[in-house]
Amino acid sequence: MTAITDETLMALADGELEPAEAARVREALRRDVDLAARFASFAESRALLSGASGRAANDDVPERLVNTARRLGDALSGVASRQQSSHSLRQSDRFKAMALAASIALCVGGVLGFAFRSLQSSDGTPANGVALNDIAVSPAEKDLLFQLASGESRQVQSGTATADITMVSTHRMEDGSICREFSAAIAGTQQTRVACLRERAWRVHLVVVSSSDGGFSPASGHATADEFIEALGSKEILTGDAERKALVQP
Amino acid sequence: MSDFGNELVALLPRLRRFARSLTGQPDDADDLVQAALERALRSRSSWEPGTRLDAWIFRIMRNLWIDQIRHRKVRGDRTTIEAAEQLSGFDGRVVTDNRIMLADVQELLATLPGDQRAVVQSVCIDELSYREAAEHLKTPIGTVMSRLARARLALAAGLDLDEAAEAGFNLKKL
Numbered sequence: 001m002t003a004i005t006d007e008t009l010m011a012l013a014d015g016e017l018e019p020a021e022a023a024r025v026r027e028a029l030r031r032d033v034d035l036a037a038r039f040a041s042f043a044e045s046r047a048l049l050s051g052a053s054g055r056a057a058n059d060d061v062p063e064r065l066v067n068t069a070r071r072l073g074d075a076l077s078g079v080a081s082r083q084q085s086s087h088s089l090r091q092s093d094r095f096k097a098m099a100l101a102a103s104i105a106l107c108v109g110g111v112l113g114f115a116f117r118s119l120q121s122s123d124g125t126p127a128n129g130v131a132l133n134d135i136a137v138s139p140a141e142k143d144l145l146f147q148l149a150s151g152e153s154r155q156v157q158s159g160t161a162t163a164d165i166t167m168v169s170t171h172r173m174e175d176g177s178i179c180r181e182f183s184a185a186i187a188g189t190q191q192t193r194v195a196c197l198r199e200r201a202w203r204v205h206l207v208v209v210s211s212s213d214g215g216f217s218p219a220s221g222h223a224t225a226d227e228f229i230e231a232l233g234s235k236e237i238l239t240g241d242a243e244r245k246a247l248v249q250p
Numbered sequence: 251m252s253d254f255g256n257e258l259v260a261l262l263p264r265l266r267r268f269a270r271s272l273t274g275q276p277d278d279a280d281d282l283v284q285a286a287l288e289r290a291l292r293s294r295s296s297w298e299p300g301t302r303l304d305a306w307i308f309r310i311m312r313n314l315w316i317d318q319i320r321h322r323k324v325r326g327d328r329t330t331i332e333a334a335e336q337l338s339g340f341d342g343r344v345v346t347d348n349r350i351m352l353a354d355v356q357e358l359l360a361t362l363p364g365d366q367r368a369v370v371q372s373v374c375i376d377e378l379s380y381r382e383a384a385e386h387l388k389t390p391i392g393t394v395m396s397r398l399a400r401a402r403l404a405l406a407a408g409l410d411l412d413e414a415a416e417a418g419f420n421l422k423k424l
Contacts, residue, residue, distance in 0.1 A: 006399040013271050014373065016380050026274050029319065036319045040272060040312045041406035042399075047268035047308050048355045048409075049374035061262045062280055068287040069262055073255025075291055080254070080299040169292060230295065237293050240317075 004028055004035060013042035137195060137202045141165065145180055145195060145202050146249040150239060161186055168225075170243045174233035178246050181225045192225045196232075205232075254303070261304055268308060272315045286311035305355070305409075358408040366401035369394050
């Protein structure tokens, strides 16, 4: 194997290689992560510096990219204003979050009752009127909360119903505990849930139910869950290795 | 639309260019930009207001691309960006380390020796080709390239020392 120099990697990032040579180096990048990381640093420094020229490239940007960029812009406005209004969220905000969860629970009434029942282990505890702190997850769901990385899905049997569970995100909270947002498609409803791992047990703290006959849309379910986790004191979102380590089953 | 929205839309041409440089393919590049924006959306709490938005998203995109390669290598097949994004390989570097956003590439540039700064200015900012830069600076093209590579490695290291070390950067003394 021919060694690839820094100059060659840089020339590829700068578009200075002949096509045949560029193809050879790109092939090598596909097989060597370290080489790829090194190449990416050259491409990244070029990209960062390109802003300094002030030249506006006027190319035909696909609509989907523009739309996602706008959504991200709105989301970042939210992050910026939250940071401005309170630098770190205090305990009172967390109570507000819990109150928000409780009020959502009241909003969705009967549907939520079903959701809670199917979440619980089969000990016959009545679901309606259960205090939020008392909501346990089923053994099957507990396993998934430990096993699935964000973005992964699995089907589980919960009583007589089948639920499709998809992990959305994993957060390390300011107090060191772990909270996860996940969605569950169950019996014609789309639910967004937040469960937190405390004292080695998962507890569901929020369930937003969207059903076809109105109420919450899945999108607002995610937004509510995001705000809820944020208010509970999310310190960082965990992915990859950090997520795997945080989810090691006791 | 929010100011951030305007800033991000204005940033898209640069993001696409960076993505094309990484992937070498225009179609793959737009998929990479899309995936990076979505990833940024989910990781928005990792962004620190007041720091450079472009550097933050560039870093997300860079990590995403590297993780895609890592996955492809492990699985021995063509892994889509979506899969790299969703599966466990996407790590927390970008969300756990905000220090890189605090370092401003312009400030770092100012710390480089004059001859290195001149080649960076000619190639990366004035967008001259290596050959044009060599003529402009009256310097052999090989020297232009070695200075430029040293300068860029120093910038990369300045932006993120830990990761540079991890990737095995062997930084020559400036």
